[in-house]
Amino acid sequence: MPCYRCGTRQVDPDRGESPWKRGVRGDRQVLICPGCQAAFDWMADLDRCPVCAGIRLMRRLGEVECRDCGSVGQPIAAADVGDADGGGSPGLAEEVELALARVLGKARRPAGIG
Ligand SMILES: [Zn+2]
Numbered sequence: 314m315p316c317y318r319c320g321t322r323q324v325d326p327d328r329g330e331s332p333w334k335r336g337v338r339g340d341r342q343v344l345i346c347p348g349c350q351a352a353f354d355w356m357a358d359l360d361r362c363p364v365c366a367g368i369r370l371m372r373r374l375g376e377v378e379c380r381d382c383g384s385v386g387q388p389i390a391a392a393d394v395g396d397a398d399g400g401g402s403p404g405l406a407e408e409v410e411l412a413l414a415r416v417l418g419k420a421r422r423p424a425g426i427g
């Protein structure tokens with residue numbers, strides 16, 4: 314599988330772990346090459362775990378498993394976050410907001426105070 318962004322093909326390292334990162338983006342398993350990791354904010358581009366907001370997700374049949382916390386379910390799509398007041402389906406936006414609130418521990422206090 315090539316890098317989803319630049320199309321570079323993955324090469325197996327002689328030893329040790331591959332520097333390539335895995336993730337889920339737009340409901341699909343993707344790979345990010347080391348060059349693209351350095352070139353842009355690839356983490357912001359990936360779907361996130363609704364529980365721990367991690368990006369180490371594994372695509373399964375109809376679901377996504379988080380390799381950090383082990384939760385299985387639907388990830389928060391990166392494309393849906395940040396478009397909260399742009400219309401779309403109200404149910405989904407609400408779900409995302411609830412999930413984010415859970416992730417952030419209901420921290421509603423603005424930064425800079427305290
Ligand atoms: Zn790349």
Ligand SMILES: [Zn+2]
Nearest residue numbers: 362365379382
């Ligand atoms: Zn998680």
